[in-house]
Amino acid sequence: MTFDKVYQYNFPTTIRFGAGAIKELPAYLQANGLKRPLIVTDPTVAALPFFKAIVADLEAHSFSVEVFSDIHKNPVKSDVYKGTEVWDQTSRDSVIGVGGGAGLDVARAIVLRVNHREDLFKYDDLIGGDIYVTNDVPHFITVPTTSGTGSEVGRSAIISDDETHQKKILFSPKLMAKIVFADPVLTMDLPPHITAATGMDALTHNMEAFLAKNPHPLCDGIALEGIYLIKDALEKATHQSDLESRSKMLMASMMGAIAFQKGLGVVHSLAHPLSSLLDTHHGLANAVNIPYGMEFNIAGFEDKFRRIAKTLELKEESGEAVVKYLFELNTKLNIPHHLTDIGVKSEHIETLADLAFADFAHPNNPKPVTREDFKQLYLKAL
Incomplete structure (x- = not known):
């Protein structure tokens, strides 16, 4: 395996893996008729040059981009609710999660909440809440920027209760990304x-x-x-x-x-x-x-x-x-x-x-x- 080209793996999510994979994102969105992505990340990633370059590249291709990054280092329910409000207010058509575990967990939880508006923790997998994940979810794309959680290929989001700090698992096969752009260059810095x-x-x-x-x-x-x-x-x-x-x-x-x-x-x-x-x-x-x-x-x-x-x-x-x-x-x-x-x-x-x-x-x-x-x-x- 060489490290300067892009490979494709399907397991079962489609994974575009390799240096430069992120450059394929605009063409992918165009091919799928997506024009108004909500990019979910954390405040640290949102300030980095590579993230700004991703947004600029999408805008240069005439996409309407909205960024939501107002989340905690260890995500809580209120983060998800705030992100969903941004989705509602700005008429998005897809979600792109960019970052490590925090950004990707919040992105995935927003994907769930868009068409499942009961209390978020009703969908907690530990109490069988996955059976209530019955509606469609928005088109979901993940872009990892750290090599740790692997959330980009997951089907669950871990979100804490704001008050008790207890972690809940939101799970459903529907929450798996349609495609992962795994570009190791994004982790270099x-x-x-x-x-x-x-x-x-x-x-x-x-x-x-x-x-x-x-x-x-x-x-x-x-x-x-x-x-x-x-x-x-x-x-x-x-x-x-x-x-x-x-x-x-x-x-x-x-x-x-x-x-x-x-x-x-x-x-x-x-x-x-x-x-x-x-x-x-x-x-x-x-x-x-x-x-x-x-x-x-x-x-x-x-x-x-x-x-x-x-x-x-x-x-x-x-x-x-x-x-x-x-x-x-x-x-x-x-x-x-x-x-x-x-x-x-x-x-x-x-x-x-x-x-x-x-x-x-x-x-x-x-x-x-x-x-x-x-x-x-x-x-x-x-």
Whole structure:
């Protein structure tokens, strides 16, 4: 695979992948009779030169472009409602999500809300709300700008309650993008700390998906290949960025999101409360917690960890070697080893444990996780 051309993959979304893929966006919109896109992104991306270039290119092709970027770092319901108001007031005909997890989650939730106007959390997948997603949805396009969540290929959006901070999952196959323009060039200017945090998010997705208890051999294979790509690329993408390392990370990120339809686990349940309660970057929260969560999972699943260690090409093929690798990788990426370094205090532990135990991810962990387990994992990581 060369890294200076555009490839097409269908899995099942059409993915246009490679350097320069974003240049195909105007022709795609024209071919589909779309003239008035709502571009949804976050405030940081909205200010970047590449984003302004995307908007300028569309406007130069006579598209009427409306940008909505008034969203939180960890999206909440009110963000979605505000974006839907912009849709209503400006008569849009399609939604383009541009960015990382936050921008793409809000974009996907707006896509849902356009023709589903009951309370947004009625559609929460954890209470069977997907059965109410019955109407058509607008034409939806995704453009990832980070290599972490893989939201561009997903079918769900994670949105928090403004008051309780509890995360909800909005899910439906209808929410899958019609097409993804995955251009690694758009990720080239990410600063090292964001590259590192989002890359560790992608690694967490692949590792947790591989370990998740639901049988899904297709996802297992994808997850292991994602782990392999990250092993080769993450450190280089962070410190000596080039097109090859950025391309590998973008592909591995999408693979992680495809694989985690199988489920996630204890690490995500440790990380989610940090984002909702303390506004911690999701990737950073995963990065700090992943060595501790993986260590918790070793006993009884030694064979799975041997396969992960073999994929990472570690000298010792064991779970303990995987945990050691994760701590060492965090060090190389300048990611701290302890929660106190990212603002967690001892008085937060009880609330974090409550939120983690209530989280949706850990029921798919390979072994059960109690509230006391979460408390002890936080204390160990503190």
